[in-house]
Amino acid sequence: MCYAMVRRRVRCHAALFAPTFPLSLRPPSFLSPPYCSSCFCCAVSYFLFPHSLFCPLDLLCLAGTGRSASAYDLAGYHCCLIVLAEKKDIPELLCRMISRLLTGHRDQCISVRASRLWYYRGGLDTGEIKEIRMVLIDGQGDSIYATVPGNLIATYISIIHETGVYKFGRFRVSPHPQIMNPVENPLAITFTAVTVVQPVLGPVEMLPEWAYSLTSIGDIPEPHDTPPRLVDVIGVIRAISPIVISEVNGTNIPVSRRCVILADSSGHEIKINLFGDAAFRFNAQVIHYHGQEELGIAVFVGMTVHSRDGISELAGASACRWYINVDIPEINILRAELMPTFEPIAQLPAPDQIIRREQVDGFYPTRALATLLNHDFYQNKDGMFRCTVQISGLTPGRPWWFLSCTRCRRESVPNPSSSAQPGGNTCSDIGCGSTEATMQYRLHVLASDMTGEAEFNLFGRIARSVIATPVHQVVFNNYQGPAPIINLAVAASQIIHTPPEITAAFNAPFKFFVYVGSANFEGNRASFPVLAVERL
Structure with a gap:
């Protein structure tokens, strides 16, 4: 399930001067989103615009199922939850291919994969995120450039992830930027405060993974201070x-x-x-x-x-x-x-x-776990080694995910109020001050060969080479709480079992490239960081 939050506290115009619309006069599907259950203007909207995704007055009165507005008044956001996965609030007939998009603010829907997603920090590798940028690709292989402006980053940063498949609705379509356009499309998408995001959790084999427009090496364009597109x-x-x-x-x-x-x-x-x-x-x-x-x-x-x-x-x-x-x-x-x-x-x-x-590239010796566990630091230097192991399980009591600060990439901790709204985290680095974070894998696995067993640590992209499913989709697949997912970290903390997407890697053979040093033996159990993985 997914949601959209509008940073406004507004009520429907009709609700200011009209009584509750009589229940007996409501249309049969009137109790379903996106129409509210209590105001006259949305009833009129149903008859005039039966396939409209949102109220034509641009006011999300009550995207609920007949409950009072106060039930959805979460941390200053007035009645703006839209339960998309259950109610099909983005009708199939509204979803169109990228090539059929029209410019302007329109109720258009696309079903796409986030082929690429990166954070623009003003040309630097660290610092404040100024914009979220994406390349989206649809089932026909057409792609389009999309951006989330700086004032909306906190709303969308935790619910859109690279390689994920989504239905997006209610965005702005405009001509593409004049410089640094990553795809050959004359149009571009900009997210707004009311853009709807619905993860697609079913089979997505029909959607391509990669979007590119190749230039031959012999035809590389001349350097330009303001290049029209990326190469x-x-x-x-x-x-x-x-x-x-x-x-x-x-x-x-x-x-x-x-x-x-x-x-x-x-x-x-x-x-x-x-x-x-x-x-x-x-x-x-x-x-x-x-x-x-x-x-x-x-x-x-x-x-x-x-x-x-x-x-x-x-x-x-x-x-x-x-x-x-x-x-x-x-x-x-x-x-x-x-x-x-x-x-x-x-x-x-x-x-x-x-x-x-x-x-430094070269040949890294293969070692049995018994040899790594008995590494003599007085006679042998620290270094890189290879070992072939089978994962037997996760280390008990260790979480399989963590929040990574988007600025310094250290661990972030959710604030107490984050259960009621997305975002709002505290970086573990006191000097960082960033409140934005993304969910990443942090796997502490037990693995063994014929000679012994050891703990190995896999983070982020290294863990993704072992677990095929993105971490955010694992949360969506395994969360069984009663309410829609508002915050991924809160939902993940309520998953008490080991997700099957992770257990699928158990007992499979892997070749781990590990770094062996004295710091690996400081705890009660030897623990080796994995720098690369080769699936056998």
């Missing part, structure tokens, strides 16, 4: 560098950077610089490992063009994503063209300011 390219990964620290031009702001060399079948090459969080999200050690035996064909999307010493390069940050060896026609065709000339992925040299040295 998407395809190629084979030839080389990867470790992460280095550099400074933003003209400032003393440090930024992490990783370089990837991409080539096409004609021999053209382009350097891709991944900055900030993108540099860490690129799982270099696993990609390099597999790249010794097979081609790494990748589609990189959401990048800008820059020039260094007269040579064009691509830059990817928060908007950048990559899809490696996925089953799409463009990758399959390029693989067939390049297969006779296979070259293993190479390592690029890096300056001395290397961080996360454990990510």
